[in-house]
Amino acid sequence: MSNENLVQARGLSLRYGSKTAVDNIGFSIPKGRVVGLLGHNGAGKTSLMKALVGLMPAQGELQVLGLDPLRQREQLLSGLSYIPDVAVLPRWARVDELIRLMSGLQPNFSADRARALLKRTSVGPRDKVKTLSKGMVTQLHLALVAAIDSRLMILDEPTLGLDVMSRKGFYEMLIDEWCDGERSVLISTHQVEEIETLLSDVMMLDEGRLVLNISLEEIDSRFVALSHDPAAAEAVAAAHPLLRYRQQGQAMALFDGAPPLQVEALGRRMRPSLVDLFMALTRKPEIQPSAQV
Numbered sequence: 228m229s230n231e232n233l234v235q236a237r238g239l240s241l242r243y244g245s246k247t248a249v250d251n252i253g254f255s256i257p258k259g260r261v262v263g264l265l266g267h268n269g270a271g272k273t274s275l276m277k278a279l280v281g282l283m284p285a286q287g288e289l290q291v292l293g294l295d296p297l298r299q300r301e302q303l304l305s306g307l308s309y310i311p312d313v314a315v316l317p318r319w320a321r322v323d324e325l326i327r328l329m330s331g332l333q334p335n336f337s338a339d340r341a342r343a344l345l346k347r348t349s350v351g352p353r354d355k356v357k358t359l360s361k362g363m364v365t366q367l368h369l370a371l372v373a374a375i376d377s378r379l380m381i382l383d384e385p386t387l388g389l390d391v392m393s394r395k396g397f398y399e400m401l402i403d404e405w406c407d408g409e410r411s412v413l414i415s416t417h418q419v420e421e422i423e424t425l426l427s428d429v430m431m432l433d434e435g436r437l438v439l440n441i442s443l444e445e446i447d448s449r450f451v452a453l454s455h456d457p458a459a460a461e462a463v464a465a466a467h468p469l470l471r472y473r474q475q476g477q478a479m480a481l482f483d484g485a486p487p488l489q490v491e492a493l494g495r496r497m498r499p500s501l502v503d504l505f506m507a508l509t510r511k512p513e514i515q516p517s518a519q520v
């Protein structure tokens with residue numbers, strides 16, 4: 228593994244019996260990145276994250292922090308911050324008890340750091356988990372895993388079920404307190420619009436296949452969204468855009484690469500949003516969005 232890559236996967240497939248959840252994918256996650264893992268329900272996000280933390284056997288090559296997740300799981304987990312999709316903290320425990328528990332279990336955990344992080348939240352050290360709201364439990368969980376001195380954080384739909392303010396608070400704490408240009412985070416989410424500004428990179432899974440793995444800067448240079456007059460729709464369609472849709476009442480077309488000059492001249496070039504790109508690359512033909520042209 229190169230020093231820069233915290234995760235390295237090549238020819239990676241994940242199966243449940245005869246069901247293929249992740250199909251022959253390859254990617255790497257260098258240091259200092261905030262990577263969004265996007266995909267519809269059942270695309271394979273949780274399965275991939277489970278394999279990364281050694282909870283699921285994999286075919287192909289997989290290294291996380293230079294370790295084989297399945298064979299060296301114990302060693303890996305001591306250097307990893309992970310919140311699974313069904314994150315639960317013991318309801319009976321008080322916050323300070325959890326901090327003590329983590330100190331005993333996790334050699335790289337700093338109780339002082341966890342207490343400092345919790346000062347950012349409304350969670351008190353004597354609070355019992357069962358008295359906290361869902362948003363507070365999630366912040367507590369983040370404070371606990373962010374207090375592990377690790378280089379990689381893996382978050383599986385961390386803000387599921389939280390209101391918009393709690394989601395914002397969660398991501399602010401993550402970015403301010405954990406991302407330092409050396410550590411990397413892999414986050415799966417369905418809230419594509421919300422995390423777009425946080426991400427440095429995005430990976431899109433569609434039925435187990437990796438259909439896009441790109442940095443946000445590369446999206447700007449590779450994909451073109453063209454806003455155009457409805458009268459030009461036929462000429463635009465003839466240039467085979469990935470997706471035609473409407474945005475703020477305006478007819479739009481999304482292209483992989485610049486469209487032919489005569490087509491580009493029919494409209495105004497705009498920055499494609501992550502959601503549009505996601506729709507274009509992972510949309511099943513039978514579930515066309517109502518906003519489609």
Ligand SMILES: Nc1ncnc2c1ncn2[C@@H]1O[C@H](COP(=O)(O)OP(=O)(O)OP(=O)(O)O)[C@@H](O)[C@H]1O
Nearest residue numbers: 243246247248266267268269270271272273274275
């Ligand atoms: N324990 C299991 N046994 C059999 N098949 C499974 C199991 N867990 C997941 N799958 C299948 O593997 C595929 C990928 O599921 P996975 O949970 O990884 O998707 P996901 O992208 O995390 O979905 P969601 O967004 O709904 O959480 C799906 O087809 C799912 O039905």
